Amino acid sequence: MADDGKCRRFERLIVPHLDAAYDLARWLTRDALAAEEIVQEAYLRAYRFFDSFHGEEGRAWVLAIVRNTCFSMLDKEPPAGRFETFDEIAHSGAFDPMPSAEDAALARESAAQVRDAVAALPLEFRETVVLRELHGLSYREIAVVTDAPIGTVMSRLARGRLLLAKALGGPPDQDKE
Amino acid sequence: MDCARTRQLAQAYVDRELDVASSLALEEHLAACGDCRAHHEALRRVCAAVSSNIGFEPAPAGLRQRIAKEVCAQARCEPAWWQRPAAWLAAPAALLLAFATLFAVLGYQQLAGAGEERIVYHINESTNPATALRNLANHIESSPDLKAVVVAHNKGVDFLLAGARDAESGELFESGVAQLRARGVDFRVCGNTLARRAIDPRQVIPEARLVPSGIAEIGRLQTREHYAYMRL
Numbered sequence: 281m282a283d284d285g286k287c288r289r290f291e292r293l294i295v296p297h298l299d300a301a302y303d304l305a306r307w308l309t310r311d312a313l314a315a316e317e318i319v320q321e322a323y324l325r326a327y328r329f330f331d332s333f334h335g336e337e338g339r340a341w342v343l344a345i346v347r348n349t350c351f352s353m354l355d356k357e358p359p360a361g362r363f364e365t366f367d368e369i370a371h372s373g374a375f376d377p378m379p380s381a382e383d384a385a386l387a388r389e390s391a392a393q394v395r396d397a398v399a400a401l402p403l404e405f406r407e408t409v410v411l412r413e414l415h416g417l418s419y420r421e422i423a424v425v426t427d428a429p430i431g432t433v434m435s436r437l438a439r440g441r442l443l444l445a446k447a448l449g450g451p452p453d454q455d456k457e
Numbered sequence: 458m459d460c461a462r463t464r465q466l467a468q469a470y471v472d473r474e475l476d477v478a479s480s481l482a483l484e485e486h487l488a489a490c491g492d493c494r495a496h497h498e499a500l501r502r503v504c505a506a507v508s509s510n511i512g513f514e515p516a517p518a519g520l521r522q523r524i525a526k527e528v529c530a531q532a533r534c535e536p537a538w539w540q541r542p543a544a545w546l547a548a549p550a551a552l553l554l555a556f557a558t559l560f561a562v563l564g565y566q567q568l569a570g571a572g573e574e575r576i577v578y579h580i581n582e583s584t585n586p587a588t589a590l591r592n593l594a595n596h597i598e599s600s601p602d603l604k605a606v607v608v609a610h611n612k613g614v615d616f617l618l619a620g621a622r623d624a625e626s627g628e629l630f631e632s633g634v635a636q637l638r639a640r641g642v643d644f645r646v647c648g649n650t651l652a653r654r655a656i657d658p659r660q661v662i663p664e665a666r667l668v669p670s671g672i673a674e675i676g677r678l679q680t681r682e683h684y685a686y687m688r689l
Contacts (some may be wrong), residue, residue, distance in 0.1 A: 316516075
């Protein structure tokens, strides 16, 4: 009986987040085929560890497993979630002035250009921006997924957006039409 | 609230993570301060540019099925409850066994998405891509649950390359493809074709992904994943 219940609970709480899992893996690896392998492995791990999950909201839990699986399969160190105080964040450049609305007419705003700009972000900024803007996770959920304090989530988000504003507001890319 | 504090809190405000009292104070400051308003607008634009231009990438249908299969295999590996002697003593076994089987079958079907309409569309040199995209959109309109995979091969890959435009209307194909992608259509490009025609794989738009061989992919989808074949 336990197994059947487990299977159904997994189906209800974890399976619906498969698209989110795949999307996150794609952004982390920038490789569609690697993303499929990672998500498949992550879902098997999730099922194996599912007994230890007691909540009702499976998204952040399974995305954290996807992220860990990404780093372990790619044999990479995840970005460390260092605790930063608000003052440190404020002095880190995270709240530097954005390019003003007129300067940043976001000259390059087509889907492909925005996607390239996000894909070019350093990993810790990229994952945070993607979790927030595409997946709509709260700061607290992003902190769970990326195993970082909320302050770090906020500063990564701010710095990531600043980099995006600069990338998209800059002079048009010669390669693009 | 002063300018420095406003800049610090602007992001949390945009992300709707700021408490009501601070939000009100921040709005009051924005109404009075042009500089902070410009900063705030710039931040908003960046957020909007990202969230409105980047679609969510749905998982390929094949992945869902592979996971369903593996998870079910793993679930079966563990001793099923009815195989434990205590269960036989505790309850009318046959009835419970029947229920368990039923649940397992229903569970598997839901997980594997059985019974859905699956079509693989073949696009090659004889296809007009604009017509194909239109037909595909119509098909999805009438069958919203359709699992559609488009496999492009030979000259058929051209419309999935960056900057490709419809010869008649002059419109970029990418936006039409992105719309279908957002509705779950999976575009796959033949890697052999790219190699043979010396096309850099980076030219393929991000909405589509590479498969080693278009023909093998169509064969695999038909035989292994029970897709019906359609030439567009």
